[in-house]
Amino acid sequence: MRARILTIATLAFLLIICFFIDGDLLFGKSGIINGEINEGDLKVFQVSIYKISSFFGLEQNVTLKLLILAFAGCFFSIVMDKLLVLSSIGMWFIYWVICNSGIGYAYGADYFMIFFLYYNIILCVFRNKKSIHKYLLLMLQLHLCMVYFFAGLGKIVGTDWWDGNAMWAVINVYSFDFVKGYAEILLNYSSILVFLSVATILVEILYPFLIFYRPTRKFTLFSVIAMHIGIAGVMGLFTFGVVMTVMNLVAFGHYLNIKVPFKLPKDVDINLETAPA
Amino acid sequence: MKTFIKLLIAMHMGFVSLACINGLSQVLTKDGQSINKYGASVLKLIDIEIYDTKLYEALKVYGTCTGTFRGYSFFSPNLSRMAKNFYFLSEGNLLIQPKMKYFETSFKYKAFKSGLFQDIFSTKDRDDYLKSLGAHLMSHHSSDCIDVYMTYDQYNDIAEAKEDDVMCTTENIHLFTLRKRK
Numbered sequence: 001m002r003a004r005i006l007t008i009a010t011l012a013f014l015l016i017i018c019f020f021i022d023g024d025l026l027f028g029k030s031g032i033i034n035g036e037i038n039e040g041d042l043k044v045f046q047v048s049i050y051k052i053s054s055f056f057g058l059e060q061n062v063t064l065k066l067l068i069l070a071f072a073g074c075f076f077s078i079v080m081d082k083l084l085v086l087s088s089i090g091m092w093f094i095y096w097v098i099c100n101s102g103i104g105y106a107y108g109a110d111y112f113m114i115f116f117l118y119y120n121i122i123l124c125v126f127r128n129k130k131s132i133h134k135y136l137l138l139m140l141q142l143h144l145c146m147v148y149f150f151a152g153l154g155k156i157v158g159t160d161w162w163d164g165n166a167m168w169a170v171i172n173v174y175s176f177d178f179v180k181g182y183a184e185i186l187l188n189y190s191s192i193l194v195f196l197s198v199a200t201i202l203v204e205i206l207y208p209f210l211i212f213y214r215p216t217r218k219f220t221l222f223s224v225i226a227m228h229i230g231i232a233g234v235m236g237l238f239t240f241g242v243v244m245t246v247m248n249l250v251a252f253g254h255y256l257n258i259k260v261p262f263k264l265p266k267d268v269d270i271n272l273e274t275a276p277a
Numbered sequence: 278m279k280t281f282i283k284l285l286i287a288m289h290m291g292f293v294s295l296a297c298i299n300g301l302s303q304v305l306t307k308d309g310q311s312i313n314k315y316g317a318s319v320l321k322l323i324d325i326e327i328y329d330t331k332l333y334e335a336l337k338v339y340g341t342c343t344g345t346f347r348g349y350s351f352f353s354p355n356l357s358r359m360a361k362n363f364y365f366l367s368e369g370n371l372l373i374q375p376k377m378k379y380f381e382t383s384f385k386y387k388a389f390k391s392g393l394f395q396d397i398f399s400t401k402d403r404d405d406y407l408k409s410l411g412a413h414l415m416s417h418h419s420s421d422c423i424d425v426y427m428t429y430d431q432y433n434d435i436a437e438a439k440e441d442d443v444m445c446t447t448e449n450i451h452l453f454t455l456r457k458r459k
Contacts, residue, residue, distance in 0.1 A: 018380075018381040021378050021382065026386075031413065032375055033406060037406060040402070040405070043338075045338060096342065096344075104389040104393070111347065114344030122285070135279065139282075142290055151351055154304060154353025157305065157320075158313065158355040160356055165355075166356050168432075173356070173432065174391075183443055238381075
Protein backbone atom coordinates (compact mmCIF):
# COMPACT_ATOMS: atom_id res chain seq x y z
CA MET A 1 0.00 0.00 0.00
CA ARG A 2 2.79 2.41 0.91
CA ALA A 3 4.52 1.74 -2.40
CA ARG A 4 1.32 2.71 -4.22
CA ILE A 5 0.87 5.90 -2.17
CA LEU A 6 4.49 6.91 -2.82
CA THR A 7 4.23 6.16 -6.55
CA ILE A 8 1.16 8.37 -7.00
CA ALA A 9 2.61 11.19 -4.88
CA THR A 10 5.94 11.12 -6.77
CA LEU A 11 4.24 11.19 -10.16
CA ALA A 12 2.13 14.21 -9.14
CA PHE A 13 5.19 15.98 -7.74
CA LEU A 14 7.09 15.50 -11.02
CA LEU A 15 4.16 16.92 -12.97
CA ILE A 16 3.72 19.97 -10.76
CA ILE A 17 7.35 21.06 -11.26
CA CYS A 18 6.53 22.23 -14.79
CA PHE A 19 4.20 24.88 -13.37
CA PHE A 20 7.05 26.24 -11.26
CA ILE A 21 9.15 26.77 -14.39
CA ASP A 22 6.54 28.20 -16.78
CA GLY A 23 3.87 29.28 -14.28
CA ASP A 24 4.25 33.04 -14.88
CA LEU A 25 3.64 32.61 -18.58
CA LEU A 26 0.64 30.35 -18.03
CA PHE A 27 -1.10 32.00 -15.08
CA GLY A 28 0.73 35.29 -14.31
CA LYS A 29 -0.92 38.72 -14.53
CA SER A 30 0.40 39.26 -18.07
CA GLY A 31 0.24 35.54 -18.89
CA ILE A 32 -1.34 33.92 -21.91
CA ILE A 33 -4.76 33.36 -20.39
CA ASN A 34 -6.27 36.20 -18.44
CA GLY A 35 -7.59 34.90 -15.10
CA GLU A 36 -10.92 36.70 -15.55
CA ILE A 37 -11.61 34.94 -18.87
CA ASN A 38 -10.77 31.57 -17.33
CA GLU A 39 -13.23 32.25 -14.48
CA GLY A 40 -16.03 32.38 -17.05
CA ASP A 41 -15.55 28.66 -17.73
CA LEU A 42 -15.56 27.65 -14.05
CA LYS A 43 -18.39 26.67 -11.73
CA VAL A 44 -18.86 28.63 -8.47
CA PHE A 45 -17.28 25.89 -6.34
CA GLN A 46 -14.16 25.54 -8.52
CA VAL A 47 -11.33 27.23 -6.65
CA SER A 48 -8.67 28.84 -8.83
CA ILE A 49 -5.45 30.82 -8.43
CA TYR A 50 -7.34 33.92 -9.57
CA LYS A 51 -9.97 33.49 -6.82
CA ILE A 52 -7.35 32.87 -4.12
CA SER A 53 -5.25 35.84 -5.30
CA SER A 54 -8.27 38.16 -5.32
CA PHE A 55 -9.32 36.96 -1.86
CA PHE A 56 -5.89 37.45 -0.24
CA GLY A 57 -4.82 40.41 -2.38
CA LEU A 58 -1.80 38.58 -3.81
CA GLU A 59 -0.24 38.56 -7.29
CA GLN A 60 -1.24 35.43 -9.23
CA ASN A 61 2.34 34.27 -9.72
CA VAL A 62 3.02 34.66 -5.98
CA THR A 63 -0.07 32.54 -5.21
CA LEU A 64 1.09 29.90 -7.70
CA LYS A 65 4.57 29.72 -6.14
CA LEU A 66 3.07 29.44 -2.64
CA LEU A 67 0.75 26.65 -3.81
CA ILE A 68 3.65 24.74 -5.37
CA LEU A 69 5.69 25.13 -2.18
CA ALA A 70 2.74 23.81 -0.17
CA PHE A 71 2.45 20.92 -2.65
CA ALA A 72 6.14 20.12 -2.16
CA GLY A 73 5.60 20.24 1.60
CA CYS A 74 2.72 17.76 1.34
CA PHE A 75 4.82 15.50 -0.90
CA PHE A 76 7.75 15.41 1.53
CA SER A 77 5.35 14.80 4.39
CA ILE A 78 4.05 11.71 2.54
CA VAL A 79 7.64 10.57 1.84
CA MET A 80 8.41 10.92 5.56
CA ASP A 81 5.20 9.00 6.36
CA LYS A 82 3.80 11.86 8.43
CA LEU A 83 0.27 13.38 8.30
CA LEU A 84 -0.61 11.17 5.34
CA VAL A 85 -4.32 11.98 5.10
CA LEU A 86 -3.87 15.74 5.43
CA SER A 87 -0.97 15.77 2.96
CA SER A 88 -2.80 13.67 0.38
CA ILE A 89 -5.82 15.99 0.62
CA GLY A 90 -3.45 18.94 0.20
CA MET A 91 -1.85 17.42 -2.90
CA TRP A 92 -5.22 16.67 -4.51
CA PHE A 93 -6.60 20.13 -3.68
CA ILE A 94 -3.59 22.07 -4.98
CA TYR A 95 -3.42 20.05 -8.22
CA TRP A 96 -7.15 20.57 -8.72
CA VAL A 97 -6.82 24.34 -8.11
CA ILE A 98 -3.95 24.63 -10.61
CA CYS A 99 -5.90 22.71 -13.26
CA ASN A 100 -8.96 24.91 -12.63
CA SER A 101 -6.76 27.99 -13.07
CA GLY A 102 -6.03 27.19 -16.69
CA ILE A 103 -8.98 25.16 -17.87
CA GLY A 104 -7.77 25.62 -21.46
CA TYR A 105 -4.46 23.91 -20.68
CA ALA A 106 -5.95 20.94 -18.85
CA TYR A 107 -6.23 17.74 -20.85
CA GLY A 108 -6.68 14.00 -20.23
CA ALA A 109 -3.46 13.56 -18.24
CA ASP A 110 -4.53 16.26 -15.76
CA TYR A 111 -8.00 14.81 -15.25
CA PHE A 112 -6.55 11.34 -14.68
CA MET A 113 -4.02 12.81 -12.27
CA ILE A 114 -6.79 14.53 -10.30
CA PHE A 115 -8.56 11.17 -10.04
CA PHE A 116 -5.30 9.47 -9.08
CA LEU A 117 -4.71 12.00 -6.27
CA TYR A 118 -8.32 11.57 -5.09
CA TYR A 119 -7.71 7.81 -5.04
CA ASN A 120 -4.52 8.47 -3.06
CA ILE A 121 -6.56 10.17 -0.34
CA ILE A 122 -8.67 7.01 -0.02
CA LEU A 123 -5.51 4.87 0.14
CA CYS A 124 -4.08 7.10 2.86
CA VAL A 125 -7.31 7.09 4.89
CA PHE A 126 -7.56 3.28 4.87
CA ARG A 127 -3.87 2.39 4.78
CA ASN A 128 -3.98 0.57 8.13
CA LYS A 129 -7.16 -1.42 7.39
CA LYS A 130 -5.60 -4.42 5.71
CA SER A 131 -8.92 -6.22 5.42
CA ILE A 132 -10.20 -3.69 2.87
CA HIS A 133 -7.05 -3.22 0.79
CA LYS A 134 -8.41 -5.57 -1.86
CA TYR A 135 -11.51 -3.38 -2.24
CA LEU A 136 -9.35 -0.28 -2.62
CA LEU A 137 -7.44 -1.99 -5.39
CA LEU A 138 -10.71 -3.14 -6.94
CA MET A 139 -11.92 0.47 -7.10
CA LEU A 140 -8.96 1.51 -9.28
CA GLN A 141 -9.25 -1.66 -11.38
CA LEU A 142 -12.97 -1.10 -12.06
CA HIS A 143 -12.35 2.56 -12.81
CA LEU A 144 -9.76 1.64 -15.44
CA CYS A 145 -12.08 -0.98 -16.91
CA MET A 146 -14.79 1.66 -17.26
CA VAL A 147 -12.37 4.12 -18.89
CA TYR A 148 -11.18 1.67 -21.54
CA PHE A 149 -14.60 0.14 -22.16
CA PHE A 150 -16.23 3.49 -22.92
CA ALA A 151 -13.22 4.67 -24.91
CA GLY A 152 -13.60 1.52 -27.04
CA LEU A 153 -17.39 1.77 -27.25
CA GLY A 154 -17.18 5.33 -28.57
CA LYS A 155 -14.82 4.19 -31.33
CA ILE A 156 -16.63 1.00 -32.25
CA VAL A 157 -19.83 2.80 -33.30
CA GLY A 158 -18.15 5.08 -35.83
CA THR A 159 -16.71 4.24 -39.22
CA ASP A 160 -13.19 5.70 -39.08
CA TRP A 161 -11.84 3.14 -36.60
CA TRP A 162 -12.92 0.22 -38.80
CA ASP A 163 -11.48 1.39 -42.13
CA GLY A 164 -8.17 2.81 -40.83
CA ASN A 165 -9.09 6.44 -41.46
CA ALA A 166 -8.83 7.19 -37.72
CA MET A 167 -5.16 6.24 -37.66
CA TRP A 168 -4.69 8.13 -40.94
CA ALA A 169 -6.20 11.27 -39.34
CA VAL A 170 -4.07 10.83 -36.21
CA ILE A 171 -0.92 10.74 -38.35
CA ASN A 172 -1.86 13.73 -40.52
CA VAL A 173 -3.56 16.00 -38.01
CA TYR A 174 -2.38 15.16 -34.50
CA SER A 175 1.15 13.80 -34.78
CA PHE A 176 4.70 15.17 -34.84
CA ASP A 177 6.04 16.52 -38.13
CA PHE A 178 8.53 13.66 -38.49
CA VAL A 179 5.65 11.15 -38.27
CA LYS A 180 3.65 13.11 -40.89
CA GLY A 181 6.61 12.58 -43.21
CA TYR A 182 5.74 8.87 -43.34
CA ALA A 183 2.08 9.46 -44.28
CA GLU A 184 2.57 8.96 -48.02
CA ILE A 185 4.60 5.77 -47.47
CA LEU A 186 1.88 4.40 -45.17
CA LEU A 187 -0.68 5.13 -47.85
CA ASN A 188 0.81 2.24 -49.86
CA TYR A 189 0.40 -0.08 -46.86
CA SER A 190 -3.04 1.02 -45.71
CA SER A 191 -3.70 -2.41 -44.19
CA ILE A 192 -1.25 -1.39 -41.41
CA LEU A 193 -3.51 1.57 -40.63
CA VAL A 194 -6.58 -0.70 -40.56
CA PHE A 195 -4.76 -3.19 -38.29
CA LEU A 196 -3.66 -0.47 -35.83
CA SER A 197 -7.15 1.09 -35.72
CA VAL A 198 -8.98 -2.22 -35.15
CA ALA A 199 -6.35 -3.35 -32.61
CA THR A 200 -6.93 -0.13 -30.64
CA ILE A 201 -10.70 -0.76 -30.53
CA LEU A 202 -10.23 -4.40 -29.48
CA VAL A 203 -7.68 -3.65 -26.76
CA GLU A 204 -9.93 -0.97 -25.28
CA ILE A 205 -13.33 -2.65 -25.43
CA LEU A 206 -12.09 -6.09 -24.36
CA TYR A 207 -9.83 -4.76 -21.60
CA PRO A 208 -12.39 -5.25 -18.76
CA PHE A 209 -12.87 -8.90 -19.75
CA LEU A 210 -9.35 -9.94 -20.71
CA ILE A 211 -7.55 -8.27 -17.80
CA PHE A 212 -9.43 -10.42 -15.24
CA TYR A 213 -9.03 -13.66 -17.20
CA ARG A 214 -5.84 -15.39 -16.04
CA PRO A 215 -4.49 -16.63 -19.42
CA THR A 216 -4.85 -13.20 -21.09
CA ARG A 217 -4.15 -10.74 -18.29
CA LYS A 218 -0.42 -10.26 -18.94
CA PHE A 219 -0.96 -9.93 -22.68
CA THR A 220 -3.71 -7.36 -22.08
CA LEU A 221 -1.55 -5.36 -19.71
CA PHE A 222 1.36 -5.36 -22.16
CA SER A 223 -0.97 -4.45 -25.05
CA VAL A 224 -2.51 -1.49 -23.29
CA ILE A 225 0.90 -0.21 -22.16
CA ALA A 226 2.19 -0.63 -25.74
CA MET A 227 -0.82 1.38 -26.94
CA HIS A 228 0.07 4.23 -24.55
CA ILE A 229 3.72 4.13 -25.62
CA GLY A 230 2.51 4.34 -29.24
CA ILE A 231 0.25 7.31 -28.45
CA ALA A 232 3.14 9.05 -26.67
CA GLY A 233 5.56 8.41 -29.53
CA VAL A 234 3.25 9.42 -32.36
CA MET A 235 1.15 12.18 -30.81
CA GLY A 236 3.55 13.48 -28.15
CA LEU A 237 1.19 12.69 -25.26
CA PHE A 238 4.13 11.69 -23.04
CA THR A 239 2.63 12.68 -19.72
CA PHE A 240 -0.68 11.03 -20.55
CA GLY A 241 1.22 7.88 -21.48
CA VAL A 242 3.21 7.90 -18.24
CA VAL A 243 0.13 8.59 -16.07
CA MET A 244 -1.88 5.80 -17.74
CA THR A 245 1.00 3.33 -17.64
CA VAL A 246 1.60 4.01 -13.95
CA MET A 247 -2.15 3.74 -13.27
CA ASN A 248 -2.25 0.35 -15.01
CA LEU A 249 0.80 -0.86 -13.10
CA VAL A 250 -0.59 0.34 -9.77
CA ALA A 251 -3.89 -1.45 -10.51
CA PHE A 252 -2.66 -4.62 -12.21
CA GLY A 253 1.14 -4.59 -11.88
CA HIS A 254 1.05 -7.46 -9.37
CA TYR A 255 -0.05 -9.75 -12.23
CA LEU A 256 3.43 -9.42 -13.68
CA ASN A 257 4.96 -11.07 -10.58
CA ILE A 258 8.06 -8.95 -10.82
CA LYS A 259 10.59 -10.07 -8.22
CA VAL A 260 11.91 -7.10 -6.26
CA PRO A 261 15.72 -7.34 -6.61
CA PHE A 262 16.37 -5.93 -3.13
CA LYS A 263 15.08 -6.47 0.37
CA LEU A 264 12.20 -4.19 1.30
CA PRO A 265 12.22 -2.67 4.79
CA LYS A 266 9.79 -4.43 7.12
CA ASP A 267 7.31 -1.53 7.22
CA VAL A 268 6.99 -1.38 3.43
CA ASP A 269 4.05 -3.51 2.40
CA ILE A 270 3.60 -3.83 -1.34
CA ASN A 271 0.63 -6.08 -0.64
CA LEU A 272 0.84 -8.44 -3.59
CA GLU A 273 -0.70 -11.32 -1.72
CA THR A 274 -3.91 -9.54 -0.75
CA ALA A 275 -4.61 -8.34 -4.29
CA PRO A 276 -7.59 -10.07 -5.90
CA ALA A 277 -6.63 -12.79 -8.38
CA MET B 278 -15.86 -0.17 7.21
CA LYS B 279 -16.22 -2.74 4.44
CA THR B 280 -19.78 -1.59 3.79
CA PHE B 281 -18.63 2.03 3.57
CA ILE B 282 -15.93 1.27 1.04
CA LYS B 283 -18.32 -0.91 -1.00
CA LEU B 284 -20.84 1.95 -1.05
CA LEU B 285 -18.10 4.38 -2.09
CA ILE B 286 -17.07 2.09 -4.95
CA ALA B 287 -20.71 1.65 -6.03
CA MET B 288 -21.32 5.40 -5.95
CA HIS B 289 -18.11 6.14 -7.84
CA MET B 290 -18.82 3.56 -10.52
CA GLY B 291 -22.42 4.77 -10.80
CA PHE B 292 -21.29 8.33 -11.40
CA VAL B 293 -18.51 7.35 -13.81
CA SER B 294 -21.03 5.27 -15.82
CA LEU B 295 -23.37 8.25 -16.07
CA ALA B 296 -20.54 10.60 -17.05
CA CYS B 297 -19.33 8.11 -19.66
CA ILE B 298 -22.82 7.62 -21.12
CA ASN B 299 -23.34 11.39 -21.19
CA GLY B 300 -19.95 11.92 -22.88
CA LEU B 301 -20.72 9.20 -25.39
CA SER B 302 -24.17 10.55 -26.17
CA GLN B 303 -22.66 14.02 -26.77
CA VAL B 304 -20.09 12.76 -29.28
CA LEU B 305 -22.59 10.52 -31.06
CA THR B 306 -25.20 13.23 -31.51
CA LYS B 307 -22.71 15.75 -32.93
CA ASP B 308 -23.71 17.02 -36.38
CA GLY B 309 -22.26 15.25 -39.38
CA GLN B 310 -21.07 12.15 -37.52
CA SER B 311 -20.93 8.99 -39.57
CA ILE B 312 -22.26 6.22 -37.33
CA ASN B 313 -22.56 2.54 -38.24
CA LYS B 314 -25.65 0.39 -37.58
CA TYR B 315 -24.36 -0.64 -34.11
CA GLY B 316 -23.96 3.04 -33.30
CA ALA B 317 -27.64 3.70 -33.92
CA SER B 318 -28.58 0.91 -31.47
CA VAL B 319 -26.10 2.17 -28.86
CA LEU B 320 -27.53 5.68 -29.23
CA LYS B 321 -31.04 4.34 -28.51
CA LEU B 322 -29.74 2.52 -25.41
CA ILE B 323 -27.97 5.53 -23.93
CA ASP B 324 -30.74 8.01 -24.63
CA ILE B 325 -31.71 8.58 -20.99
CA GLU B 326 -33.25 11.65 -19.46
CA ILE B 327 -31.19 12.19 -16.32
CA TYR B 328 -28.86 14.91 -17.61
CA ASP B 329 -31.19 17.86 -17.10
CA THR B 330 -32.02 16.93 -13.52
CA LYS B 331 -30.73 18.58 -10.34
CA LEU B 332 -29.45 15.17 -9.20
CA TYR B 333 -27.06 15.03 -12.12
CA GLU B 334 -25.95 18.63 -11.49
CA ALA B 335 -25.18 17.64 -7.89
CA LEU B 336 -23.31 14.54 -9.04
CA LYS B 337 -21.31 16.69 -11.44
CA VAL B 338 -19.70 18.41 -8.43
CA TYR B 339 -18.25 15.02 -7.47
CA GLY B 340 -17.17 14.45 -11.07
CA THR B 341 -15.50 17.86 -11.32
CA CYS B 342 -13.59 17.28 -8.08
CA THR B 343 -12.43 13.83 -9.17
CA GLY B 344 -11.69 14.67 -12.81
CA THR B 345 -14.27 12.19 -14.08
CA PHE B 346 -17.06 14.45 -15.34
CA ARG B 347 -16.23 14.42 -19.06
CA GLY B 348 -16.40 10.70 -19.70
CA TYR B 349 -13.83 8.87 -21.78
CA SER B 350 -14.98 8.99 -25.38
CA PHE B 351 -11.59 10.17 -26.61
CA PHE B 352 -11.28 10.56 -30.38
CA SER B 353 -14.75 9.07 -30.89
CA PRO B 354 -16.62 8.02 -32.94
CA ASN B 355 -14.64 9.48 -35.88
CA LEU B 356 -11.75 11.89 -36.23
CA SER B 357 -11.76 15.27 -37.91
CA ARG B 358 -9.41 15.47 -40.88
CA MET B 359 -9.07 19.20 -40.49
CA ALA B 360 -6.03 20.71 -38.74
CA LYS B 361 -6.78 24.22 -37.45
CA ASN B 362 -4.30 26.71 -36.10
CA PHE B 363 -3.94 30.45 -35.62
CA TYR B 364 -1.26 33.06 -36.02
CA PHE B 365 -0.77 36.75 -35.32
CA LEU B 366 0.49 39.43 -37.69
CA SER B 367 1.65 42.91 -36.75
CA GLU B 368 2.28 45.29 -39.66
CA GLY B 369 2.66 42.25 -41.91
CA ASN B 370 5.23 40.58 -39.63
CA LEU B 371 4.52 37.20 -38.07
CA LEU B 372 4.63 37.42 -34.27
CA ILE B 373 6.45 34.62 -32.50
CA GLN B 374 4.15 32.89 -30.05
CA PRO B 375 5.15 32.25 -26.42
CA LYS B 376 7.74 29.51 -25.96
CA MET B 377 7.57 27.28 -22.89
CA LYS B 378 10.74 25.97 -21.25
CA TYR B 379 9.41 22.61 -20.08
CA PHE B 380 8.13 19.89 -22.44
CA GLU B 381 4.92 19.34 -20.48
CA THR B 382 3.98 23.04 -20.48
CA SER B 383 4.80 23.17 -24.22
CA PHE B 384 2.36 20.33 -24.70
CA LYS B 385 -0.25 22.08 -22.54
CA TYR B 386 0.06 25.16 -24.73
CA LYS B 387 -0.30 22.96 -27.82
CA ALA B 388 -3.39 21.29 -26.28
CA PHE B 389 -4.79 24.75 -25.53
CA LYS B 390 -4.28 25.88 -29.13
CA SER B 391 -5.89 22.78 -30.61
CA GLY B 392 -8.70 22.83 -28.01
CA LEU B 393 -9.68 26.35 -29.06
CA PHE B 394 -11.02 25.04 -32.33
CA GLN B 395 -12.90 22.08 -30.93
CA ASP B 396 -16.31 21.92 -29.33
CA ILE B 397 -14.90 22.51 -25.84
CA PHE B 398 -15.18 26.27 -26.32
CA SER B 399 -17.82 28.45 -27.96
CA THR B 400 -16.77 30.91 -30.68
CA LYS B 401 -17.05 33.75 -28.15
CA ASP B 402 -14.82 31.90 -25.65
CA ARG B 403 -12.35 31.12 -28.43
CA ASP B 404 -12.18 34.79 -29.42
CA ASP B 405 -11.82 35.87 -25.77
CA TYR B 406 -8.87 33.50 -25.35
CA LEU B 407 -7.31 34.72 -28.59
CA LYS B 408 -7.73 38.33 -27.45
CA SER B 409 -6.03 37.46 -24.16
CA LEU B 410 -3.16 35.83 -26.03
CA GLY B 411 -3.04 38.80 -28.43
CA ALA B 412 -2.82 41.23 -25.48
CA HIS B 413 0.07 39.17 -24.10
CA LEU B 414 1.88 39.38 -27.45
CA MET B 415 1.19 43.13 -27.75
CA SER B 416 2.92 43.81 -24.45
CA HIS B 417 5.91 41.66 -25.45
CA HIS B 418 6.33 42.94 -29.00
CA SER B 419 5.51 46.63 -28.32
CA SER B 420 2.87 46.48 -30.99
CA ASP B 421 -0.30 48.61 -31.14
CA CYS B 422 -2.28 46.60 -33.67
CA ILE B 423 -2.42 42.84 -34.27
CA ASP B 424 -4.33 40.88 -36.88
CA VAL B 425 -5.48 37.42 -35.80
CA TYR B 426 -5.70 34.75 -38.50
CA MET B 427 -6.98 31.22 -38.47
CA THR B 428 -5.58 28.65 -40.83
CA TYR B 429 -6.97 25.24 -41.62
CA ASP B 430 -5.69 22.30 -43.61
CA GLN B 431 -8.20 19.72 -44.82
CA TYR B 432 -6.83 16.21 -45.38
CA ASN B 433 -8.33 13.60 -47.69
CA ASP B 434 -9.31 10.18 -46.34
CA ILE B 435 -7.29 7.11 -47.36
CA ALA B 436 -9.28 6.31 -50.52
CA GLU B 437 -9.25 9.93 -51.74
CA ALA B 438 -5.57 10.35 -50.88
CA LYS B 439 -4.68 7.30 -53.01
CA GLU B 440 -6.45 8.86 -56.00
CA ASP B 441 -5.53 12.49 -55.43
CA ASP B 442 -3.27 14.02 -52.77
CA VAL B 443 -2.88 13.75 -48.98
CA MET B 444 -4.04 17.31 -48.39
CA CYS B 445 -6.89 18.87 -50.35
CA THR B 446 -7.36 22.44 -49.12
CA THR B 447 -5.51 25.02 -47.09
CA GLU B 448 -7.19 28.25 -46.17
CA ASN B 449 -6.38 31.39 -44.17
CA ILE B 450 -9.20 33.35 -42.53
CA HIS B 451 -8.83 36.77 -40.94
CA LEU B 452 -10.69 36.53 -37.59
CA PHE B 453 -10.34 40.05 -36.16
CA THR B 454 -7.97 42.95 -35.50
CA LEU B 455 -6.82 43.84 -32.01
CA ARG B 456 -5.93 47.45 -31.17
CA LYS B 457 -4.28 48.78 -28.03
CA ARG B 458 -6.49 51.09 -25.96
CA LYS B 459 -5.11 54.65 -26.01
